[in-house]
Amino acid sequence: MKLNSIDIKLLALLQEDATMQIADLAEQVGLTQTPCWRRVQRLKESGVIAKNVVLLDPLRVNVGVTVFVAVRTSIHSEEWFERFRATVSLIPEVVEFYRMSGDVDYLLRVVVPDIAAYDKVYKRLIAGNQVSDVSSSFAMEQLKFTTALPLSYAR
Template sequence: MKLDAIDVRILEILQQDAEQQVTQVAEQVGLSTTPCWRRIQRLKEAGVITRQVALVDARKVNVGVTVFVSVRTSVHTEAWFDTFKATVQAIPEVVEFYRMSGDVDYLLRVVVPDIAAYDKVYKRLIAGTQLHDVSSSFAMEELKLTTALPLGYVG
């Protein structure tokens, strides 16, 4: 799907506040309500907008500790990967999970209330699969957190 400047502006607006009424978005992009609504629907149908969610303050729901977990393995079979992936996906405290290039095979972002809670996550992680090395780094301070993607590359 080819995005034009109005589509990009709609995406910028919705990434900041998806609760805005279509009339409000339309005003900001210089369209009437119906064409703006159609564009938003087209963006959803094309999979550009994948979902709309509520962002929750981690501290207010007692998961204010962020842990970055680097995992290395010496096993690279499909069966091992399927087991590892299922293990990680079954742990709700793991909020991001990536396969990496370089020295680390996988990177996880885990949110928990404290170190004791992380220890329980760690034990579930290592019980589920054979791992070569697991390294955990606790974030001391959150300096930037956004869900908004940069849209300057569209085109």
């Protein structure tokens, strides 16, 4: 889908506050409400807007510890990967999961209340999965966090 400058303005506004009323969005991008609503609907239907969510404060829901987990394996079969992916998908503390290039095969971001909770996640992660190495790094301080994607590349 080709995006124009109004679409990009709408996306920027919605990334900051997805609960903005159509009237407010329309005013800020210089449209009337109906064309604005249609544009938002088109962005949703095309998949540019994937979903609307609520972001929670990790400390207030007792998952203030972030752990980055690097996993290496010497097995690269489809069967192993599907089993590992199924394991990871059943662990709610894993909030991000990537297959990587380079020295690390998989990278996970895990949120937990403390080290003891992470140890339980670690044991679930390795149970039944042949991994060569699991390296865990605990984030000491979050210096930047955003869910907003850069829109300067969108067109």
